[in-house]
Amino acid sequence: MTADFFWAPRPRPTRGPKAALTLDQIADAAIAIADAEGLAAVSMQRVAADLGYTKMSLYRYLPGKAEMVAAMLERALAHPPRLGNPWREALTDWATALLAAYTGHPWALEASSGRRPIGPGEMAWMESALRVLPPGLSGAERLDTVATIAGHVRMIVGQVAESDLTAAMGMILRDxxxxxxAVVAAISDVAAHGGADNAFAFGLGRILDGLECLLEQRASVG
Known part of the structure; x- marks a missing residue:
């Protein structure tokens, strides 16, 4: 895996045919496969065939599959939304947009786990969230805040991917x-009063409540 894949200058070949593909075209072809069949179906051979090229021709553009998956993630996440003020609304918009990006490409959750080349798109998402955080937090706390919100988004995406669990629980509870x-009481209350499928907004709200409470406490002491 080439850690600086997105950042190192790309050498221009002095021999051979002129480049006919772009990294974005390769990533888009790989995304189409992953969206339809899952990340496991993506390979250099398959993507090359779908583009009408040989597998070896793709190595002119990227070293291997790890970099191709990273390029796919860059395209899938696109750019973060433009955020305004106040900070709670801005972070809510940020998290909502990230949730939409992940749910639009279910394979992106797996692709964004573990070691991988980090591209300018991912960095832009972090930059945009850090910029709207209010003063009163240390650098570590600012990074932890973004990590906590992103982790909440990822957890919700994982739950959506495992939505069959709800049906399985219903079958178990019948017998x-x-x-x-306690499970029966909670589910019965939802059936009577509504409020299901709100874990994203509820959890995000509590995270932001906690952050706001911390800032208020520090302001009162200062």
């Missing part, structure tokens, strides 16, 4: 309701 009375 074992007496064993799990």
């Amino acid at each position: 074992h309701a007496a064993t799990y009375p």
Whole structure:
């Protein structure tokens, strides 16, 4: 894996045919495969075939699959939204846009896990969130805040991908309701009063509440 793949100057070949593809075209072809069949279906061979080229021809543009997946993630995440003020609304907009980017490409959750080349798109997402954070936080706390919000988004995306669990729980409770009375009570309350499928907004609100409370406490002491 080439860590500086997005940042190192790309050498221009002095021999051979003129480059006919772009990295974006390769990434878009790979995204189309992943959207339809999952990330496991993406390979250098498959992408090259879909583009009408040989596998070896792709190596003119990227070293291997790890870099291709990183390029896919860059394209899938695109650019963060333009954020305004106040900071709570801005961070809500940021998290909502990130959720939409991930849910639009379910494979992106897997692609963004573990070591990988980090591109300017991912850096722009972090930069935009850090810029709207209010004063009163240390550098570590600012980074932790963004990590916590992004982690919440990723957790929700993972839950959406496993939505069949809800149906499975219903099947279990039909025969074992007496064993799990608290679960039955919560589900019954949702059935009577609504409010289901709100974990993203509820969790994000509590994260921002906690941050606001911390800032207010520090302001009162200062």
